[in-house]
Amino acid sequence: MSKKHNFSAGPCILPLDVLKKASEAVLNFNNDNLSLIEISHRSKPFVEVMEKAVGLVKELLEVPKGYSVLFLQGGASLEFLMVPLNLMKEKGGKAAYTNTGVWAKKSITEAKNSGEVFVVGDSSDKNYNYIPKGYNIPEDVDYFHCTSNNTIFGTQIKKFPKVPSLMVCDMSSDIFSRKIEVSKFDLIYAGAQKNMGPAGTTLVIIKDEILGNTGRNIPTMLNYNTHISKNSMFNTPPVFAIYVSMLTLQWLKDHGGVEWIEELNNQKAELLYNEIDRNPLFKGIAEKEDRSNMNVTFTLTDSSKEHLFNQLWENAGISGLKGHRSVGGYRASMYNALRLESVNALVNVMKNLEKKLR
Amino acid sequence: MSKKHNFSAGPCILPLDVLKKASEAVLNFNNDNLSLIEISHRSKPFVEVMEKAVGLVKELLEVPKGYSVLFLQGGASLEFLMVPLNLMKEKGGKAAYTNTGVWAKKSITEAKNSGEVFVVGDSSDKNYNYIPKGYNIPEDVDYFHCTSNNTIFGTQIKKFPKVPSLMVCDMSSDIFSRKIEVSKFDLIYAGAQKNMGPAGTTLVIIKDEILGNTGRNIPTMLNYNTHISKNSMFNTPPVFAIYVSMLTLQWLKDHGGVEWIEELNNQKAELLYNEIDRNPLFKGIAEKEDRSNMNVTFTLTDSSKEHLFNQLWENAGISGLKGHRSVGGYRASMYNALRLESVNALVNVMKNLEKKLR
Numbered sequence: 001m002s003k004k005h006n007f008s009a010g011p012c013i014l015p016l017d018v019l020k021k022a023s024e025a026v027l028n029f030n031n032d033n034l035s036l037i038e039i040s041h042r043s044k045p046f047v048e049v050m051e052k053a054v055g056l057v058k059e060l061l062e063v064p065k066g067y068s069v070l071f072l073q074g075g076a077s078l079e080f081l082m083v084p085l086n087l088m089k090e091k092g093g094k095a096a097y098t099n100t101g102v103w104a105k106k107s108i109t110e111a112k113n114s115g116e117v118f119v120v121g122d123s124s125d126k127n128y129n130y131i132p133k134g135y136n137i138p139e140d141v142d143y144f145h146c147t148s149n150n151t152i153f154g155t156q157i158k159k160f161p162k163v164p165s166l167m168v169c170d171m172s173s174d175i176f177s178r179k180i181e182v183s184k185f186d187l188i189y190a191g192a193q194k195n196m197g198p199a200g201t202t203l204v205i206i207k208d209e210i211l212g213n214t215g216r217n218i219p220t221m222l223n224y225n226t227h228i229s230k231n232s233m234f235n236t237p238p239v240f241a242i243y244v245s246m247l248t249l250q251w252l253k254d255h256g257g258v259e260w261i262e263e264l265n266n267q268k269a270e271l272l273y274n275e276i277d278r279n280p281l282f283k284g285i286a287e288k289e290d291r292s293n294m295n296v297t298f299t300l301t302d303s304s305k306e307h308l309f310n311q312l313w314e315n316a317g318i319s320g321l322k323g324h325r326s327v328g329g330y331r332a333s334m335y336n337a338l339r340l341e342s343v344n345a346l347v348n349v350m351k352n353l354e355k356k357l358r
Numbered sequence: 359m360s361k362k363h364n365f366s367a368g369p370c371i372l373p374l375d376v377l378k379k380a381s382e383a384v385l386n387f388n389n390d391n392l393s394l395i396e397i398s399h400r401s402k403p404f405v406e407v408m409e410k411a412v413g414l415v416k417e418l419l420e421v422p423k424g425y426s427v428l429f430l431q432g433g434a435s436l437e438f439l440m441v442p443l444n445l446m447k448e449k450g451g452k453a454a455y456t457n458t459g460v461w462a463k464k465s466i467t468e469a470k471n472s473g474e475v476f477v478v479g480d481s482s483d484k485n486y487n488y489i490p491k492g493y494n495i496p497e498d499v500d501y502f503h504c505t506s507n508n509t510i511f512g513t514q515i516k517k518f519p520k521v522p523s524l525m526v527c528d529m530s531s532d533i534f535s536r537k538i539e540v541s542k543f544d545l546i547y548a549g550a551q552k553n554m555g556p557a558g559t560t561l562v563i564i565k566d567e568i569l570g571n572t573g574r575n576i577p578t579m580l581n582y583n584t585h586i587s588k589n590s591m592f593n594t595p596p597v598f599a600i601y602v603s604m605l606t607l608q609w610l611k612d613h614g615g616v617e618w619i620e621e622l623n624n625q626k627a628e629l630l631y632n633e634i635d636r637n638p639l640f641k642g643i644a645e646k647e648d649r650s651n652m653n654v655t656f657t658l659t660d661s662s663k664e665h666l667f668n669q670l671w672e673n674a675g676i677s678g679l680k681g682h683r684s685v686g687g688y689r690a691s692m693y694n695a696l697r698l699e700s701v702n703a704l705v706n707v708m709k710n711l712e713k714k715l716r
Binding site: 003004006008009010011012013014019020022023024026027032033034035037038039040041073074075076077078080081106109110113191193198199200201217219220221222234235236237238239240241244319320 | 361362382385392431434436558597
């Protein structure tokens, strides 16, 4: 099967090997003449999938002891609610947030219903084209929350701040793309549908000891302890999404793990940003020091060339390059499964445009 | 591919044609050389899937005007929370529930955190082997809640009560198995993983006008209006689970719809219950008048024959027959996709056991 160069922002490209195995499992899983999606989630074959997925997360990210790994539902959007409910004290609860994009803003809105929120860093003044730095976090907040990578705007935290409180991070769009020190975080969450798998499950990595201290009566399904005590099987889990995530993590491990992919992601980013900076027809949108390795946002310096450029990349088998409506221009999402040759294909199109207009 | 006779309680059997199409879409969806699970949920091909799925629900169940159809996440367990948050008044909220099994009990636990709950019917005295009837529902409750089919215990409501309030029903394990009059309900919800599709999405059918009357500040993701206003695309939906649900609903429509399947389900149930009642080696667990057409619970009259019986049905290619731990014995789940020939295979095994022991 010839594949497109898929630059979609998410749901996004997955490794072809993973897609093949997932396709096969939908017909015949485990050579048992049953489909993956028609067996009990409590059957041995699926319990093994869940355990393997959890084990791979722990191995790939070197998760220290004392942390639980969960596969939940509802996406990062439900985490926006679960985080304050589980971590913000019922009486006098406070949290510090950074406002670095659409998703960060939604997380702030949700937290405000549970306590006082201090927005300690905010890049909305420049349509979120940079990462705020050097902000002060009040000593007495229950936790600090940040978004590691801003999919829509193409910015990424390169150095996480030191915080006086619990550290919570939404890593939906860059988890498994680079090395992180899990011990520096108390709670990490991520919708699967970028580097981990298909839409339909949310990864949560949580330090067990931080739970149970808010004085709140937390609804069963929104209480992390519910899911920890049942190994993410309190109710029927999203079987297919977890299986494909497991396959994708296994693919990552087989190829050399996070260290390998970080090096490759750096190469891909360097290749594309170099061309954006070199080619007078293009301009990057995000501040250079905050540029995301996952989502590269850029525009044409002369918008009248849009039609020609679009034709060229479409003819080259490239898809998913249109920018988000709130930013405009173009966005090349280069998640783990996107190969260097796809970035080369895009860079060649950009060079071709220059030649044609010379 | 030779298929097993899959009597699993859920996730459970799906039509083979659906599995084939789903498997293909994971590799190449819409003949576009992209996988279903690596395209944007906002792309035209997936928006069409969502619209088609919603349209099929409306058509198959003859949903009247004024109702919305949603595909959410979190399973029925999250609905246990969303129902009281969306329907129970913040001040002096009251609701009536029936306690007919494990899931009903969980829904009651969750509702109690939001207001006063009257358990108006309760079959826990006989390990839930019957459906309570003739109970009184207080006139002033905000809503009445029942579970149409109790998967674990094998009981099913044959005639829904007349209620003086809003009518809410958890139909997770029998939706699309028989004709229902949607206009008699104000809110219906159902986890997909029985008659509708794979685990990972929850169907909600809701009368729009009942929302917004509680005085509560409902968290964004738990507010039905959030999802109604965004056509179930407030955040990334569980793409694969919705696609396979759409395929399954299309399969149902192509074969003759709910009327056709109800007739077939009646035949399957009659065949198996007749054998249970005829064969002196077996005994049904649920009260006859409340027997479920979806989940048939039964035991051996002589438990020393268990080993032989298990051998016989395993040799016949039957799977998923073990009863739930809280009931024991056997449970034959006969969801829509289970064919009459599978029930025949089971009945033949039961007859064979009788012959062997004669």
